[in-house]
Amino acid sequence: MQLVRDIGEKGLLAKLQRFCPVEIIGDDGAVISTLPGHDLVVTTDVLVDKVHFSLRTTSPEDAGWRAVAVNLSDLAAMGATPLGITVGLALGGEVAVSWVERLYRGMNQCLQAHNTAILGGDICRSSVITIAITAFGQVEPRYTIRRQGATIGDAIVVTGVHGASRAGLELLLHPELGQNLPQSDRTSLITAHQRPQPRLDVLPLLKQITPPIAGMDSSDGLADAVLQLCRASNVGAIIERQNIPVPSVFSHWLTPQQALDYALYGGEDFELVLCMPLVQAQKIIQKLPHSAIIGTITANQNVVLHDKSNQNPDQLLTFERSFQHF
Amino acid sequence: MQLVRDIGEKGLLAKLQRFCPVEIIGDDGAVISTLPGHDLVVTTDVLVDKVHFSLRTTSPEDAGWRAVAVNLSDLAAMGATPLGITVGLALGGEVAVSWVERLYRGMNQCLQAHNTAILGGDICRSSVITIAITAFGQVEPRYTIRRQGATIGDAIVVTGVHGASRAGLELLLHPELGQNLPQSDRTSLITAHQRPQPRLDVLPLLKQITPPIAGMDSSDGLADAVLQLCRASNVGAIIERQNIPVPSVFSHWLTPQQALDYALYGGEDFELVLCMPLVQAQKIIQKLPHSAIIGTITANQNVVLHDKSNQNPDQLLTFERSFQHF
Numbered sequence: 001m002q003l004v005r006d007i008g009e010k011g012l013l014a015k016l017q018r019f020c021p022v023e024i025i026g027d028d029g030a031v032i033s034t035l036p037g038h039d040l041v042v043t044t045d046v047l048v049d050k051v052h053f054s055l056r057t058t059s060p061e062d063a064g065w066r067a068v069a070v071n072l073s074d075l076a077a078m079g080a081t082p083l084g085i086t087v088g089l090a091l092g093g094e095v096a097v098s099w100v101e102r103l104y105r106g107m108n109q110c111l112q113a114h115n116t117a118i119l120g121g122d123i124c125r126s127s128v129i130t131i132a133i134t135a136f137g138q139v140e141p142r143y144t145i146r147r148q149g150a151t152i153g154d155a156i157v158v159t160g161v162h163g164a165s166r167a168g169l170e171l172l173l174h175p176e177l178g179q180n181l182p183q184s185d186r187t188s189l190i191t192a193h194q195r196p197q198p199r200l201d202v203l204p205l206l207k208q209i210t211p212p213i214a215g216m217d218s219s220d221g222l223a224d225a226v227l228q229l230c231r232a233s234n235v236g237a238i239i240e241r242q243n244i245p246v247p248s249v250f251s252h253w254l255t256p257q258q259a260l261d262y263a264l265y266g267g268e269d270f271e272l273v274l275c276m277p278l279v280q281a282q283k284i285i286q287k288l289p290h291s292a293i294i295g296t297i298t299a300n301q302n303v304v305l306h307d308k309s310n311q312n313p314d315q316l317l318t319f320e321r322s323f324q325h326f
Numbered sequence: 327m328q329l330v331r332d333i334g335e336k337g338l339l340a341k342l343q344r345f346c347p348v349e350i351i352g353d354d355g356a357v358i359s360t361l362p363g364h365d366l367v368v369t370t371d372v373l374v375d376k377v378h379f380s381l382r383t384t385s386p387e388d389a390g391w392r393a394v395a396v397n398l399s400d401l402a403a404m405g406a407t408p409l410g411i412t413v414g415l416a417l418g419g420e421v422a423v424s425w426v427e428r429l430y431r432g433m434n435q436c437l438q439a440h441n442t443a444i445l446g447g448d449i450c451r452s453s454v455i456t457i458a459i460t461a462f463g464q465v466e467p468r469y470t471i472r473r474q475g476a477t478i479g480d481a482i483v484v485t486g487v488h489g490a491s492r493a494g495l496e497l498l499l500h501p502e503l504g505q506n507l508p509q510s511d512r513t514s515l516i517t518a519h520q521r522p523q524p525r526l527d528v529l530p531l532l533k534q535i536t537p538p539i540a541g542m543d544s545s546d547g548l549a550d551a552v553l554q555l556c557r558a559s560n561v562g563a564i565i566e567r568q569n570i571p572v573p574s575v576f577s578h579w580l581t582p583q584q585a586l587d588y589a590l591y592g593g594e595d596f597e598l599v600l601c602m603p604l605v606q607a608q609k610i611i612q613k614l615p616h617s618a619i620i621g622t623i624t625a626n627q628n629v630v631l632h633d634k635s636n637q638n639p640d641q642l643l644t645f646e647r648s649f650q651h652f
Contacts, residue, residue, distance in 0.1 A: 048451065
C-alpha cells in the first residue's frame, strides 16, 4: 500500500490536484469573482480525527462529504450560494494515499451535487488528521439570513425532520438496535448521518417571499438553534413538541421521549431553522416536504417546550444540554 | 493557571471574540464586500505545532504573527489587498487560556499592521495544536500577479534581502553562534525570523508600472520561487549570485557559500520575486530599499546560478534542495 511518506508533499499535491478545476491550480491563491451587487459570505470549520469523525467507523468518502456538507450548510444558513471551498489538510506520512484520495472523492461528490468545487488548499504533516475547510458563497444583501432579527410573533419553520442523523449514528454504533426496522428505513437513517444534505435547495424558495428572514442551521441540534436565534434576537420562543417533524419510523422504534431527545439534541441534521411572519411561513411549508412550523417567537426571553395535548408540563430549553467541545 | 478545559468551548469563544470586529460575531458566516470591479483572492495555510512552530522556542505572539504573515504574504504575492482572515484552531483542553489569548494577540498585531482583521473562525478539540488560516483579499483583475506569465528577457526582481529569517533561526537555536555580531544585528536577524513582514507595502508601487507582472513570494526559499515561476511560465532563468541581496552583516559571520545557501534555500523571507521588463524593474528598485534585479528570464528551461566574477562554475538550481513535508 502506498503511503503519503512514499510520495511526499509534492507527490500528494499532484494527486489531489485532479480534484480541483484545472484553471485554479498552482498559484499563491485562488481568484474568484462575485456577481455584481452580491456580498461574499465566508465560513470555516475544523474537523479532527476521533473528535469529528473516526477512521474506524467512518469511510473516508463519508468523512469528506460531511466535512464539506457542514460548511455548505453554514452558507445555506446565511442565504448564500456556494462559490467554492479551500481545504487545509494535516496528516501523517503513515496515512495511505488511497485514503486521502477517497477523502477528496467524498468532498467532491458533495461539492458537485451543489455545483461547486475545491479552489485551493494546503497540506502539511501532523500526527492527527485534521481537515480545515473554508467555504465561500455569495448573497444579495437583502436575502442575507442572520441570526439576529427574529421578531415577536414570527413563525419558526424547520425545513425538514430532526433526529435522523443521531438515529443513524446509534444504528452504526450499536448494530443490535432497531432490529425490527425495515432495511430501507435503517439505510435512510444511516444515510442521513453519513451523507447529510445542506439545504441549499431551499434558497430559491426563500427568494419568493419577502425578506428579511432570521435563521441558522441546526447542525448543533434543534434546541441549540432556537436558543441561539432567540439570544441573538433578544426574544424567546414557544415550541410545540408535537409539531417537530421526526422520521416516521421513530414511532416504531423509539419512545416519544427518546424521539424528542434525538430531535432536539441529536444534532447534525443540517436543516434550516427560520423565523418569518406566519403568512410567509405557510407559503414555505406548502412547497417544502417534511418542513413544519414548530412554534412562535415570543417577547418572554425563555424558550418553552409546550405540549398541546397537556400530557407534559411546559419545559424550559437551555444551552446546558447542547454539545460543548473540551 | 486557567486551562481551556476550565472554561470550555463557549468560554474560550467569548474570550477570543474580543479579537474580532464586533459587527461580525455570532452568525454562521461572515459577510464581506469586495470593491466593484475587483476579484476576490483566497489563500489558506495550516500550521501544526512541532512542524511549523514549537511551543518551546516560539512565543505564542510570534506563532500568531507568523501564521498571519504567511497568509498575507500569499495575498501580496497575488497583488491583492487584504479583506480579512478566518482562523480555525484545534487544541487540547490542557492548553493555557493565556497561551491562546497571546496567540490571538500576535495574530492581531500582524493584522492591524496591515489594516485588516479576523472575520470568523472555529475552535475544536485536538491533541495537536493546529492553526488553519484562510485569508481573503481583493485585486483589480489587471493587477493580479500570477506565477505563469514570466516572459523571456524579463528582469527578475526581489523586493528585499534573503537569508535573514534562516540566520535568525540559527541564532535562536544555537545562541553560541555569531558571538562577534553586534547586538543590534542579532536582534534584527531574529526579528526577521519571528516577525516576518508580508510585502503588501510593495503593491502601490507596482500599480505605477504597466502590468502584467508575474511573481510569487519567497516563503519556501528564493531558489524554490524562481524554479516555480519558471516551471509555471515554461521558461528558464539565469541568476547572478553576486546580485542576490543578503543582510550586510552576513559578510562578518558567514562564508560566501553559507550566505548564498541561506539566501537561496533558507526560506521564510516572505519577499516578492517578480518578473517584468527591465525598464519597469529599474523603476521599482530605485524606489524600494534593499530590492535588486537578481537575474533574467531565459528561453532555456533551466535555472542557472552564474558567477560574474568567474570564480565558480555555472550551477543548476533544482527542486531537490527545497523543503518538502512528510
